[in-house]
Amino acid sequence: MELNQLRCFIAVAEELHFGHAAQRLDMLPSALGRYIKLLEEDLGTRLLSRSTRNVSLTPHGALFLEEAREIVERADHLQQRFRKLARQNAGRLRIGAIDSAVVSLVPHVLHVFRDSWPDVDIQIVEDKSSKLLPKLKSGRLDVIFMRPTEHMDDALENQFLFYEDVVLAISDKHRLSQRNEIYVDDLMNVPLIVPERRVRPHSYDLTMSLFDCASFKPQLVKIADEKQTIINMVAAELGAAIMPKWVARMSAMNVKFIPLAKEYQTIRTKLPLSAVWVKDSRDETRDNMMKVVMQELEVIAQQY
Incomplete structure (x- = not known):
């Protein structure tokens, strides 16, 4: 028994017409009929009475309709719930960047990044390095593109990218x-x-x-x-x-x-440019973006 069979049965039970149900599901009546037949064979009972003019529910069909609706509704709810969770988990990447990085690096990286992770909610804060660092350390940003200082905080990971002309x-x-x-x-x-x-x-x-x-x-x-x-x-x-x-x-x-x-x-x-994030912090979305940065680095650096 498959969910698609249940959806087909529900449509026929509500329309009491194979042609109308097939149109509603955007499929051929013959294909719809096969799904219903397979479902009845799986259950070992008739769900629908068919005549040349009418379609009606058998007693077992009427009983099964309520159960089928509940199963499909629960399945749809489960799918929506986990799609929402997936969006939330993918959901956020907070980037800080100095003006140099905002000009070419960030747009280029995000253009490539969105091809693989289109549902990520991306927020960009443009500011000076000295203003971005406190926001990174306090957890308000996930990664920043900045001028590295001579003595970087040991709690931070510093990935040098390139020097600017x-x-x-x-x-x-x-x-x-x-x-x-x-x-x-x-x-x-x-x-x-x-x-x-x-x-x-x-x-x-x-x-x-x-x-x-x-x-x-x-x-x-x-x-x-x-x-x-x-x-x-x-x-x-x-x-x-x-x-x-x-x-x-x-x-x-x-x-x-x-x-x-x-x-x-x-x-x-x-004029060095680095990507900086909190050391030992787990963030799959940030790591995915950094993979794109390193993959595209040669192309990006040529723009500077």
């Missing part, structure tokens, strides 16, 4: 805007817009590290902390800025983005 953002009216690459000596007497170090230490240190071996000190202009604001200040010819390569995708009229000369490529080590 670096460019100079400069007004297209500036004399340096026609260069194909930039050397540190080119930046003598060029005001450089930097954020406050306490707000964005990685961004501040990125600029300062360029001048570690220079014969002059950079001219710093601390007038903005957010990248879009810095780009707007560059467009207004208030200075240039050393920035991650991805900012070239931001809306920026009258701004050129020029790569640093190859001899300065070690500066990229100032």
Whole structure:
């Protein structure tokens, strides 16, 4: 006895017409008749009386109808219950990410991730690394994409992903805007817009590290902390800025983005990106997403 046989019997018992019942179940009347016949053979009794014009329930059929309805109802309820549980278990992935990760990494990963786990409820929080870490430690986030600190908490797992490339953002009216690459000596007497170090230490240190071996000190202009604001200040010819390569995708009229000369490529080590989560915490959904991250890492890194 199968659930499908019970559904067929219930439909015929309620319609008292094989054609109408078959239409209701979107199947051929002949196929419906075979299901009923198999059910009766399994039970060893007639459930329906058939004539050329009428279909009616036998006494056993009337008795069986109540039981069949209860079985099908319970089966449907059980299926719905466990599908709901599956959605809940799959159900949530809370991601924290700095602006760099939100630009390409997170969208790319989630696009691939959703192909295999479409029912996961995904929440994304964009913020600075210093703001994301407390949320991760307190359990409000499952994984974060951030700039790793020099001394990471031992309670955290840190998966290094890649370093980002670096460019100079400069007004297209500036004399340096026609260069194909930039050397540190080119930046003598060029005001450089930097954020406050306490707000964005990685961004501040990125600029300062360029001048570690220079014969002059950079001219710093601390007038903005957010990248879009810095780009707007560059467009207004208030200075240039050393920035991650991805900012070239931001809306920026009258701004050129020029790569640093190859001899300065070690500066990229100032822009690491890592995935971080609480060590020894079990989370199948997070682990599945990290598998996608590592699988797609080569493609993602090329975008940075």
